[in-house]
Amino acid sequence: MQGSRIFMISLFVISACTAVFSEGISVESSVYIKALGIYLLFACLYYHLRIISRNGNTSIDYGINYSLSIGLFTGPLGLLIFEVIYRFCVYFYKKHTKTEDPDEFFHTFYNIGSFVMSNSIAFYLFHLLSPLFKGVPFGFWVVMLLLITVTSLLSDLFLITVFKLTGDIKTKVEAIDFIKTRSVLDMGKIAFTNGLLLLFLKEGKWEMLISLFILNYLVSRSFLSKSQMLQNKIERDKFEQMAYTDFLTGVFNRAYMDKKMTELNQSDESLGIVVADIDKFKRINDSYNHAVGDQAIRHFADTLKSYLSKDDYLFRSGGEEFTIIMRFRTYEECLNLAQKIRKGVENSPFQADFKEESISISYTASFGLFYYSVNDLLSIEKAYVYADQLLLQSKEMGKNRLSSREEPAYLHRPAEAVLTNA
Known part of the structure; x- marks a missing residue:
C-alpha cells in the first residue's frame, strides 16, 4: 500500500514539473478562461455518467474524458490547471456524499498526474507528428487515433503499476488481460470527439463546441438510461429466477x-x-x-x-x-x-x-x-x-x-x- 502511494505522488510531482516547466499556456488568457469554464462545466455534468468498476480495493471510473483536446489546445500547464480544479471538485463531492475510497486523497493526485503526464506526452507527439501527416489524406485524424492509442496504453500502464504495488495484479497474464478489457470502439469515439473539439477550439467556434458537448451528453445519458433499464431487467429476472428455483437441484420450486x-x-x-x-x-x-x-x-x-x-x-x-x-x-x-x-x-x-x-x-x-x-x-x-x-x-x-x-x-x-x- 505504501509503495502505491509513493508512486501516485511521484507521478503527480513529475507531471506537475513537466507542466510548470513547459512553454506555458499556449493561448490568450481570455480564450483559455472561456475554454476552461466550458470544459469544467461539462466535465462535472458528465461525472454522473461514469461507470464504476472495482479491481481489488480500488475503484475505477470509466467515463467520458476530453483532456486530450484541451491539453493539445492549451499545453501541459493549461491541462494541469484544468485537471487540478476538476479532480479536487470530484474529491470534495465524494467527501460530501461519503462515497470516497479509503485512499481517495492519493487517488486524486494519481488522477491528476496520470492524465497530465499521458496527455503532455501526447501534446509533444502531436507537434512532432502533425507536420509528417500534413499531406496525408485524413492525416489529422490518423494522428488523433495514434495519440489516443498512446494515452490509453500509458493510462493502462500507470494503473497496472498501481495494481502491481497493491497486489491486485500479480502476473503478466493478468496485466495483459487488463489491457485487453479496453474497448477499441471507445478509443475511436474518444479520438474523433477530441479531434472535433480541438478543431472547434482552434477556430473559435464556441457554439459548435458547446453543441458537441451537449450532443455527447444527451447521447451518453440516453445510452446510460437504456443500460440501466436493461440492467434492472436482468436483475429482476435474476431475482425472479432465484425466487422460483430450488437451490439444491436447480429445477423449479x-x-x-x-x-x-x-x-x-x-x-x-x-x-x-x-x-x-x-x-x-x-x-x-x-x-x-x-x-x-x-x-x-x-x-x-x-x-x-x-x-x-x-x-x-x-x-x-x-x-x-x-x-x-x-x-x-x-x-x-x-x-x-x-x-x-x-x-x-x-x-x-x-x-x-x-x-x-x-x-x-x-x-x-x-x-x-x-x-x-x-x-x-x-x-x-x-x-x-x-x-x-x-x-x-x-x-x-x-x-x-x-x-x-x-x-x-x-x-x-x-x-x-x-x-x-x-
Missing part, C-alpha cells in the same frame, strides 16, 4: 409450480400430472449422511429432467418429491414416458463420497400419473391431488411402481386406476 398451475388452469390443454418420490429415502440418510442424501435428490432431479422435453415442467414439490407436468402428449405417451423414467431411475445408480471412499448407490422411485384435459370442473390443483394419491397407492403396493389414471375428455370424474410395475 413449489412456488413456481403454484404459479404455473394457475396459468395452466386457463388453458384447454391435456396434461399428464406426475408425482414422483424416492423410495426409502430415509434409509439413505440413516445409512450414510445427509450429504449423500442431497446427492441422491440431485441425481433424481437430473434423471427426471433428462427424459423431459422443453415443453414439460419439472418441480421439486417436497423434500424428495418431484412433480412433472407433461404437455402435448396423449395418455399412452405420458404412461410410456413415466414408465421409462421409472426404469431409468432404477437402472442408474449414482456415485457418492462417503468415509473417504467413492461408493455407488442404487435406489428406486414410485410414481403417480393422472391424465386429464383442463376444464372448469376440475382444476389442475385437484388433478395434482389425484396424482399424489396415485403415488401413495404405488407406495402401498410395494414401491418402485407407477399407478396411473385417466379422465376421459367427456367425463369429469376419474376413470379406473391402472397399476403397473413391469
Whole structure:
C-alpha cells in the first residue's frame, strides 16, 4: 500500500514539473478562461455518467474524458490547471456524499498526474507528428487515433503499476488481460470527439463546441438510461429466477409450480400430472449422511429432467418429491414416458463420497400419473391431488411402481386406476 502511494505522488510531482516547466499556456488568457469554464462545466455534468468498476480495493471510473483536446489546445500547464480544479471538485463531492475510497486523497493526485503526464506526452507527439501527416489524406485524424492509442496504453500502464504495488495484479497474464478489457470502439469515439473539439477550439467556434458537448451528453445519458433499464431487467429476472428455483437441484420450486398451475388452469390443454418420490429415502440418510442424501435428490432431479422435453415442467414439490407436468402428449405417451423414467431411475445408480471412499448407490422411485384435459370442473390443483394419491397407492403396493389414471375428455370424474410395475 505504501509503495502505491509513493508512486501516485511521484507521478503527480513529475507531471506537475513537466507542466510548470513547459512553454506555458499556449493561448490568450481570455480564450483559455472561456475554454476552461466550458470544459469544467461539462466535465462535472458528465461525472454522473461514469461507470464504476472495482479491481481489488480500488475503484475505477470509466467515463467520458476530453483532456486530450484541451491539453493539445492549451499545453501541459493549461491541462494541469484544468485537471487540478476538476479532480479536487470530484474529491470534495465524494467527501460530501461519503462515497470516497479509503485512499481517495492519493487517488486524486494519481488522477491528476496520470492524465497530465499521458496527455503532455501526447501534446509533444502531436507537434512532432502533425507536420509528417500534413499531406496525408485524413492525416489529422490518423494522428488523433495514434495519440489516443498512446494515452490509453500509458493510462493502462500507470494503473497496472498501481495494481502491481497493491497486489491486485500479480502476473503478466493478468496485466495483459487488463489491457485487453479496453474497448477499441471507445478509443475511436474518444479520438474523433477530441479531434472535433480541438478543431472547434482552434477556430473559435464556441457554439459548435458547446453543441458537441451537449450532443455527447444527451447521447451518453440516453445510452446510460437504456443500460440501466436493461440492467434492472436482468436483475429482476435474476431475482425472479432465484425466487422460483430450488437451490439444491436447480429445477423449479413449489412456488413456481403454484404459479404455473394457475396459468395452466386457463388453458384447454391435456396434461399428464406426475408425482414422483424416492423410495426409502430415509434409509439413505440413516445409512450414510445427509450429504449423500442431497446427492441422491440431485441425481433424481437430473434423471427426471433428462427424459423431459422443453415443453414439460419439472418441480421439486417436497423434500424428495418431484412433480412433472407433461404437455402435448396423449395418455399412452405420458404412461410410456413415466414408465421409462421409472426404469431409468432404477437402472442408474449414482456415485457418492462417503468415509473417504467413492461408493455407488442404487435406489428406486414410485410414481403417480393422472391424465386429464383442463376444464372448469376440475382444476389442475385437484388433478395434482389425484396424482399424489396415485403415488401413495404405488407406495402401498410395494414401491418402485407407477399407478396411473385417466379422465376421459367427456367425463369429469376419474376413470379406473391402472397399476403397473413391469
